[in-house]
Amino acid sequence: MERAELVELLSPEGLDLLDSLPAWTGREDVVKTVADLRRRGHSPGLVAAVLTQSRLRARARAKFGEFADRMLFTEPGLEQATRLRVAALHAGRYARAGLRHVADLGCGIGGDALAFAAMDLEVTAADADEVTAAIAAFNLTPFPHAQVLHSAAEEVPLGGIDAAWLDPARRTTAGGTTKRIADAADYSPSLDFAFGLAERMPVGVKLGPGTDRDLVPAGTEAQWVSVDGDVVELAVWTGPLARPGVGRAALVIRGDAAHELVAPADSEDAPVGPLGDYLYEPDGAVIRARLIGDLARANGGWMLSEGIAYLTADREFDSPFARGFRVIERLPADERHLRQALHSRGVGTLEIKKRGVDVDPAALRTRLKLKGDTAATVVLTREEGRHVALLVERL
The missing domain is CATH 3.40.50.150 (Vaccinia Virus protein VP39)
Incomplete structure (x- = not known):
């Protein structure tokens, strides 16, 4: 935002005009709105400024709630x-x-x-x-x-x-x-x-x-x-x-x-072991803080593979620090056999989660050519260093 634009916006006319606009929804006919405001005698600079602020206020509600409707913003701010x-x-x-x-x-x-x-x-x-x-x-x-x-x-x-x-x-x-x-x-x-x-x-x-x-x-x-x-x-x-x-x-x-x-400091990773009946994905804050080992030990879990932020356990546990999945079945890890396995189960909608494997989930989903009425979640990762594909359901 330029200084001159801000001066217009902070004028009584500018603030009254901004507050008079309906809440921004993203479905506005911007060309029509601009034309209407210009016909009412508002300058091009002011019209641009208030429409920008209306759009930013709508986005800001995710951070500031109802307070956003009385605030001003810049895009980077x-x-x-x-x-x-x-x-x-x-x-x-x-x-x-x-x-x-x-x-x-x-x-x-x-x-x-x-x-x-x-x-x-x-x-x-x-x-x-x-x-x-x-x-x-x-x-x-x-x-x-x-x-x-x-x-x-x-x-x-x-x-x-x-x-x-x-x-x-x-x-x-x-x-x-x-x-x-x-x-x-x-x-x-x-x-x-x-x-x-x-x-x-x-x-x-x-x-x-x-x-x-x-x-x-x-x-x-x-x-x-x-x-x-x-x-x-x-x-x-x-x-x-x-x-x-x-x-x-x-x-x-x-x-x-x-x-x-x-x-007190980064926690030591838990030992690595084979896949249990449940798979857990630690929250990103836990991963960044390097507290995965503490989370595993507190819940009787272990690492699925060294350096990969998945935990596994033989029993279900409920923690705000991880999302849990029940392991339904191992599927073939190679793409051709994975496609066949999903087709045989009628999977048409697939969520792909991955850690420790070099794959683009969107591109893979396209190549799998899914057809069917069933929705499923597949985790592509490593178990004790080996590639695995796991059919899971969210707890």
Whole structure:
């Protein structure tokens, strides 16, 4: 979004027009809508701005719920913004540690700052991009104890501030295209700056869940978070924000329930053994946190093959940290015989799950030429190093 476009959007006319639009559904006749708004005398820039915001608000409901309908967004800001449920957990850490004034350095559109402010913490938020900072200021308007600065994170005065939260920019936008930054050294602010602050104050740093683990400083708590099966972040906590004795954590949020698996460090993998009656797929947060071994031992399971994140067991167990499958049958692992086996069972709809095998499930599904009225799930993986195809059903 350009500065001039934002100025139009933040005018009383712009905000009234935005709030007057019906909720975006994706089925709109955009050409007709633009023509109608132009006939009513609205400028092309304002029309484009309000329609963009209407579309972004619709997308943002997945992260912010009904609050999205009173917020403004940028495309990259929404992509990187923390889900409100997760941001509330971040804020809770600072509140429980007795930290009353938090600097949100690189605040983006203000998602985490909103959660801090809603928990009655004083917030000094800052973003280096002028438009993004202005949008964050708009979103934080309901909270008089929150201020937003147009400033680089490195230049924010930290006198009187108790702790910091950083969500380094991991995307760049050029020519209307947003790209992920591959090298952590190019994050803004840098990880050296982010973790360097830990020498001055308690710090929390949000990173992508696939961040190189070697970048996580020793002596910190690394917490991977998944929401409804999607691993959304790695949060690194220092000082009193880190829990004593916790070096690795997997927080699994499904619906309104949250469960956590913690350990002092990476857990040792469980022994490898033959396929049992049940197969288990650990949640992505558990896999990222390398706590699969602890999960297996806690439930009487073992690894199906070395280095592959499937567990197996002879008994059924229920865990929020894994999805379970009953093993119905072994099928031929080679493609030709697998096709014949599925045809003989009348399988026309097939879910293909895979780990440790080089196969494109969509392409394989096409080659199998499925016909029939039966739906099935097949797992392609390795058992003690050997390729296997397993017909399973979800527990």
